[in-house]
Structures are given as C-alpha cells and as structure tokens.
Amino acid sequence: MTTQRRVPRDAHRRLRDARRRMDWTQARLVQEVGASQSAISMFEAGKAGALSEEKIAAIAAALGVDLAAAPEEEPSPPQQLPSLWFRPDHRCVTNLPTIISGEVRFVPAMILAAAQELACPYCAGVLVNRCPGCGEPIALEGAFCTSSRCAKPLVPTPEAPEEKALLAASADAERRRRLEILKSSRARRPWPIQGASDERRDEQTRTEEEDTRA
C-alpha cells in the first residue's frame, strides 16, 4: 500500500491547522515526534513525501487529529453567477445616447461578467450590476430598469434643461462617435478593481523605466 493511499491528500493542511490551533511551533513538533523541522515545514507546505507515513501518523497522534475521519466541510465560496454590468455615468463611452420619447437617454452596453468589483475598461469607473434607482439586479439589457415599481433610466441624465437640450441635440453624432471608439478598441474586458490599480502601477513603472532609458 502506498503512502498516497493511506495518508489523505489534505493531511498536511489539517495537521498544520491543528498545530496552529494548539499554538504549537514546528520546533515543538520536532521535540514531540522527532522529525526534522525542515521536513515538517516541507510537509506542511504540501510536499507529501517529505515525511514518512509513520511520522505523519505520529504527528497526527501528537496533535489529536484523526486523519481517517472525514475532513470538516469547507465552507463553499459564495456562488458568483454572471450578471449584467454597466457604468451608471452618461459620460462613459459605453453608454450610447439615444432619443426616446423626445428625451435623451443612455443605453448602456452591458458587460456579462461573474466577478465582483469590476472597473470599466474605458473610464476606469466602478461598474454596477444593480439599478442605481431601486437597487434591483439588472435582468435585461436596455435604457430603463425593468422592475415594475421603478422603470427609472439606468444611466442618470443631467437634470438641468440646458444640459439636457445640448445632449439631445448632439445625441446622434455622439452615439456614432462612441460606437466608433467601442468598435475600434481592442475587445477589452473589465478588470477587478484590485487588478486595476496593479495594472496602472505596472504601466507607470514601465513608463518610468522607459523614461530612464531615453
């Protein structure tokens, strides 16, 4: 019988967690079972062959862990279903101005994604997947919230009459301009907010390196 078959694959994690719960150092375990600390360290890091089956059994006994018992259920991560994301800012190029019933409205180009905290690839603003008016999840593409109690525009339009009139007058040209930008840009994906800052930092670093070389 091989070591792999008798020692559960998650033994290293269960023993490491048990050791930490008991507030034992690896050095304490060395004293208790007589294995070398580097072997224990490698084993806990996931290198199953670092310790013999007998040593693993001795560690389990010292820590009071029954490796034959079924491991505790790990809490499953919250399920992330893809949803429709958009940028609730009329200035973002992903929102296409359109005249609906004589008023300028913005139809968001929805992005289907499963991640949370996404940034718009065009304006870097935070994308949302809920109606800014009522907070209901967005179920359908369109200019308005489909919740019957709400029906508000998903992308708020400025209230000032002059600004509204200006946006309405330029709606067709502006829509064409934005469509051109969306079509001509490489198919860009939204990125997680955390990644966005990293990416920008990387870009900045590269630019600085180039500046130094120049």
Ligand SMILES: [Zn+2]
């Ligand atoms: Zn944007």
Ligand SMILES: [Zn+2]
């Ligand atoms: Zn709504």
